[in-house]
Amino acid sequence: MVLAVNAISSNGRVLLPAGNVISEKHLKIFKSWGVVELEIQASPEIQKAVKPNSGSPSSATKLNIDPEIKERFRFTNKKHPAIQEMMGIVLMRQKEGPS
Amino acid sequence: MTPTPPIELEELLELTGQAATLPTLYMEVSKAVEDPETSFGEIGHIIGRDPSLSGRLLNVVNSAFYGFSNKIETITHAIAVIGTAQLRDLVLATTIMDKFKGIPNEWLDMDSFWKHSIACGLAARIIGTFARQRNPERLYTIGILHDIGRLIMLMGIPEKMNEVIQEARQRPGLLSDVEKEMLGFDHGDVGCAVLKKWNLTPGFQAAVNFCHRPHLDTTELPDSSIIHLADVVVHCLGMGDAGNRYVPPLEDQAWRKCGLTPAMLGQVVSQLEMQMQEVLPVVM
DSSP states (O other), rough: OSSSEEEEETTTTTOOTOOOBBOOOHHHHHHHHHHHOOOOOOHHHHHHSOOOTTHHHHHTTTOOHHHHEEEEEEESSSSSHHHHHHHHHHHHHHHHHHO | OOOSSOHHHHHHHHGGGOOOOOOHHHHHHHHHOTTTTTOOOHHHHHHHHHHHHHHHHHHHTTSSSTOOSSSSHHHHHHHHHHHHHHHHHHHHHHHHHTTTTSSOOOSOEEEEEEEEHHHHHHHHHHHHTTTTTTTTTHHHHHHHHTTTTHHHHHHHHHHHHHHHHHHHHHOOHHHHHHHHHHHHHOHHHHHHHHHHOOOOOHHHHHHHHHOGGGOOOOOSHHHHHHHHHOOOOOOOHHHOOOOOOOOOOOOOHHHHTTOOOOGGGHHHHHHHHHHHHHHHEEEO
């Protein structure tokens, strides 16, 4: 398993940068620092099976956006990188449906 | 041109008078915390007089909010683990909701209001932790209080406030802009004035006053910026409803002050959703 995004502890410290192979020892350390979840890179088999970028927030913009969500973002600065990230997260959740 | 307000801010505070006072138990806890002679046991005894509050506080301390591996059984133990100032802030966050329970749902759904405020408090605390802030519990409490001015307005001038809410929905527009335009002040001004009346710290007052306009905050603290970002995140996710249905514009200066990268927002949201599931049922 290769780490896709930096592993960050609950107090903001980077425990392991993205791109490193995760070992049992790392998992033990993550646990002791209160890390409850990690993003890992998909294996080549999974990458092949899934269409390119189909899971990334940016691809979600091609979805039919729920009008309620579109309206919600009406007055905000949609070009700000943080707002773009949040729009991606919200659209991903729309795509995944209610959990 | 600023319109002639239908009511002055001071007049509004007088109108809401007794209803908008701090919970007595909080004041007792606060006094005890400030007194260096008071022991943990004595503070625990004051809180213990309200079994419902003690239970709710212990539920919060034992939830994903802290994520302790061992169960905390008593308030005294909780104080020893999280600290007196932190527990005092948690008492305020928990008791303040009871204080405003009488407001009818006619114009604003109170469950949705508190859901938004709690989400904002949790998000602020998570952002504060990522931003390596000391005592991030204060951010949870400020988040709970950040829209309190709107409740004071609903209590003091309900018909006028209803007009403001309806106007903001019809235009449509951001509620705080319409408040300022129609009343001459917004809920940030009212919230700050109330916190001042309650003798809460200038840091709390500034954060509530400027969380919708953090560029005006002249204090050194990043609190108004963190609450601003938390409010934006919670609005994006559509968690609860405190009257304003739109995501406010994010001030870039405030975003930079928080020191997060866009990629970290995914983790903020994951933690927020997890904590909401556990904390919401125990505090509401």
